[in-house]
Each structure stands twice: as C-alpha cells, then as structure tokens.
Amino acid sequence: MARSEARGAAASRDAADPLRALRGRFVLDDTVYLDGNSLGALPRDVPERLAGVLAREWGELRIRSWNESGWWTAPERVGELIAPLVGAAPGQVVVGDSTSVNVFKALVGAVRLAGPDRDEILVDAATFPTDGYVAASVGRMTGHAVRPVPVERMPAEAGPRTAAVLANHVDYRTGELYDLPAVTAAAHDAGALAVWDLCHSAGALPVELDAWGVDLAVGCTYKYLNGGPGSPAFLYLRAAHQERFDSPLPGWNSHADPFAMEPRHTPAAGVARGRVGTPEILSLLALESALGVWEGVDLAAVRAKSLALTDFFIERLAAELPPGVDAGPITPIEHARRGSQVSVRCPDAEAVHALLVSRGVVGDQRPPDLLRFGFTPLYTTFADAERAAWELGLALGGG
Numbered sequence: 001m002a003r004s005e006a007r008g009a010a011a012s013r014d015a016a017d018p019l020r021a022l023r024g025r026f027v028l029d030d031t032v033y034l035d036g037n038s039l040g041a042l043p044r045d046v047p048e049r050l051a052g053v054l055a056r057e058w059g060e061l062r063i064r065s066w067n068e069s070g071w072w073t074a075p076e077r078v079g080e081l082i083a084p085l086v087g088a089a090p091g092q093v094v095v096g097d098s099t100s101v102n103v104f105k106a107l108v109g110a111v112r113l114a115g116p117d118r119d120e121i122l123v124d125a126a127t128f129p130t131d132g133y134v135a136a137s138v139g140r141m142t143g144h145a146v147r148p149v150p151v152e153r154m155p156a157e158a159g160p161r162t163a164a165v166l167a168n169h170v171d172y173r174t175g176e177l178y179d180l181p182a183v184t185a186a187a188h189d190a191g192a193l194a195v196w197d198l199c200h201s202a203g204a205l206p207v208e209l210d211a212w213g214v215d216l217a218v219g220c221t222y223k224y225l226n227g228g229p230g231s232p233a234f235l236y237l238r239a240a241h242q243e244r245f246d247s248p249l250p251g252w253n254s255h256a257d258p259f260a261m262e263p264r265h266t267p268a269a270g271v272a273r274g275r276v277g278t279p280e281i282l283s284l285l286a287l288e289s290a291l292g293v294w295e296g297v298d299l300a301a302v303r304a305k306s307l308a309l310t311d312f313f314i315e316r317l318a319a320e321l322p323p324g325v326d327a328g329p330i331t332p333i334e335h336a337r338r339g340s341q342v343s344v345r346c347p348d349a350e351a352v353h354a355l356l357v358s359r360g361v362v363g364d365q366r367p368p369d370l371l372r373f374g375f376t377p378l379y380t381t382f383a384d385a386e387r388a389a390w391e392l393g394l395a396l397g398g399g
C-alpha cells in the first residue's frame with residue numbers, strides 16, 4: 001500500500017470512529033502523542049476548574065472548603081467516578097497517595113487478611129519495579145518469603161503457603177495483558193488473595209473487579225485516566241474485606257472520628273479505611289474534572305478502538321520497516337493478550353526515540369532496547385498510528 005493509500009485508510013477509519021468527538025475534549029496539537037500510557041493529555045475542562053478551586057475554594061473560602069467545597073470527602077467522591085471504569089460497585093474505591101503507597105497498603109492488608117498460617121507472597125517476576133521493591137520490603141517487615149513468579153505461572157505456583165499474589169494486569173514493558181480472572185481464581189483456589197496493579201489497564205480496557213473476584217487493587221490516574229502529573233492513585237478494597245482490612249498506614253484520615261483526635265486508632269467503616277493523611281486536594285480535584293470526559297463513554301467501544309488502533313499500527317509498521325532491519329513489535333498479536341500499547345524492540349532505541357521526538361512522534365523508551373507506543377483510545381487517531389509507523393520506518397532507514 002502506498003503511503004497515500006495508507007493515509008486514506010486512516011482518514012476513513014477516523015471518520016467512522018464512534019469516539020472521534022472525544023479528542024476535542026483534550027488539549028492536543030499536531031504532535032503524534034503516544035505516551036498516554038505514561039502521562040495522559042490535559043483534558044480541556046481542567047484549567048478552568050483548577051482556576052476556580054484556587055480563586056474561590058482556596059483563595060476565598062480557605063479552611064471552610066474542607067466542608068463547604070467537599071474537600072474532606074473528595075477521596076471517596078472521586079473514587080466513585082473511577083469505580084465504574086474498573087467494574088466496582090459503589091463504596092469500594094478511594095483515591096489518594098501514590099500507587100507505590102497503595103501497593104504497600106494493599107499488600108500488607110492482603111497478607112493480614114490471609115492470616116498467620118501463610119508465609120509466602122508471589123510477585124510478578126516482570127513487575128514494574130516499584131511493586132517489587134515494596135513487596136520485598138513487606139516481606140522483610142512481615143517475615144513472608146517473597147517469590148518472583150511470571151504471571152502466567154502463578155496459577156501453578158500458588159499453594160498452601162501463599163498468602164497473596166501481586167501482579168500487573170498489563171506488563172508496562174511489553175504491553176502484554178494477563179488473564180486476571182484466571183489468576184485470581186487460581187489464587188483463591190489455593191486459599192490466597194489476589195492483589196492487582198491496574199496502572200496500564202484502568203481507562204484503557206474494560207476491567208471487572210467485582211465480577212472477577214479481585215480482593216484488592218491499585219492503579220494510577222495519570223496515564224489512561226488523564227489526571228495529570230502526580231495525580232493521586234486509587235485503591236480498591238472489596239466490600240467483603242473492608243471490615244477486616246487492617247491498614248498498615250492508619251492515619252487520622254482513616255479514623256472513624258478524625259476530629260475526636262483520640263490517641264487510639266479506631267478504623268473508619270467502609271473504603272475510607274484505605275485513606276491515610278490529608279488528601280492532595282489540588283491534584284485530586286484536577287483528576288475529578290479530568291474524569292468528566294468519561295461520562296457516557298462505553299468501555300467496550302474504547303477496547304474496540306484500542307485494538308483497531310494497535311492492529312493498524314502493527315500492520316503499517318510491518319509495511320514500513322525496511323527489509324533486513326532487526327526490529328519489530330514484541331507485544332502479543334492475540335487480542336486477548338494485548339493491552340493498549342505496542343512495544344517495539346529496536347537497536348539504538350534511545351537514539352531512535354530522540355529522532356522520533358524531533359519528528360513530532362512522542363512515545364517513550366525503556367532500557368535496554370524497547371520503544372513503547374501507548375494508544376489512548378479517547379484521543380489517539382488512526383492518522384496518528386499511520387504517521388508513527390511511517391516515521392519509525394524512516395528512522396530505521398526506510399522510505
């Protein structure tokens with residue numbers, strides 16, 4: 001297919017895209033932005049909302065805003081906006097702290113729920129580093145052995161010693177989507193709890209935490225949920241576990257009566273038990289505004305577009321890669337095993353990434369030899385996918 005034909009195909013697919021109007025809800029330019037799996041683009045409504053928060057809520061109401069502007073309850077309120085995106089009924093998602101801190105809360109909470117007779121944690125062998133670092137520290141604190149296991153091996157490896165498994169729904173490096181329901185079911189069969197990191201799946205594809213029986217989950221909000229740099233993470237605490245959830249970070253915000261200022265901690269009822277200290281109000285409210293773009297969005301349509309975009313990119317890349325070049329996608333071709341990014345193995349990835357950025361195609365690069373291209377279905381176009389494949393082909397000597 002000549003380039004003009006490929007561009008024509010992209011244009012017709014963009015014209016037929018049921019989500020095409022959503023791109024206008026974001027601040028974007030003619031850069032091909034394929035790094036929404038690291039930092040989502042800015043939703044248009046956010047600056048005005050934040051300006052209002054600064055001028056009125058902080059500037060004029062000051063301390064009164066904790067009650068009158070709903071700051072105190074924002075962690076649960078924003079959690080309710082995330083809940084439908086991860087298949088959670090109300091009352092199970094709370095927002096605050098970083099993903100790393102929530103991994104700590106969730107994992108210690110899980111091993112405490114599992115009880116004293118189990119002494120092992122299985123951790124995704126290819127995990128994003130922070131989860132592995134936290135798990136190792138949890139092991140040192142609690143005495144549990146921490147055993148790295150590939151996610152696909154977890155069903156076979158979980159056993160009578162296993163207290164919890166900690167796994168990523170989508171591998172940040174390869175873009176592989178794991179079988180969350182099967183791994184969760186196997187963990188349960190072994191009597192263990194399943195804790196999932198949804199950083200690379202929340203907002204990118206349908207997630208059904210309640211239906212799939214997940215015990216605890218965490219995820220960041222600055223990737224596919226477009227909450228902004230450092231926006232707070234979310235914690236899912238399954239309703240059935242809330243009463244027994246014993247947080248390793250019981251701050252005053254998770255107290256049943258915070259303003260009683262009691263010396264002893266009495267945990268709050270419900271998901272507020274997952275809170276710790278004062279919420280990050282400015283970034284939390286920016287996130288709340290950013291989540292407005294999801295109103296009425298069908299996650300099945302998001303998934304269909306994500307797969308169509310990544311298929312198209314993989315197809316165009318196969319056509320544009322010069323013969324004999326030792327580079328190509330490592331992300332699984334099977335839809336059931338693909339998240340919303342395509343990772344391309346390529347020599348001199350750092351130099352190729354820099355060249356692509358200079359040509360207006362922004363993905364990212366992970367050592368030693370991976371280029372990552374994230375496809376955010378809310379705003380990425382088929383024209384973006386076509387141009388990225390073309391520029392990557394050129395960067396590798398094609399054209």
Ligand SMILES: Cc1ncc(COP(=O)(O)O)c(C=O)c1O
Nearest residue numbers: 098099100128130172197199220
């Ligand atoms: C899978 C995964 N977990 C955790 C993190 C880090 O979380 P945080 O920096 O919010 O603690 C990231 C990305 O930064 C990630 O991709």
Ligand SMILES: Nc1c(O)cccc1C(=O)C[C@H](N)C(=O)O
Nearest residue numbers: 037038039128172173199230366
């Ligand atoms: N959180 C990030 C940051 O603060 C700076 C740069 C990148 C990030 C990321 O989110 C990286 C991302 N989790 C990854 O998948 O590699």
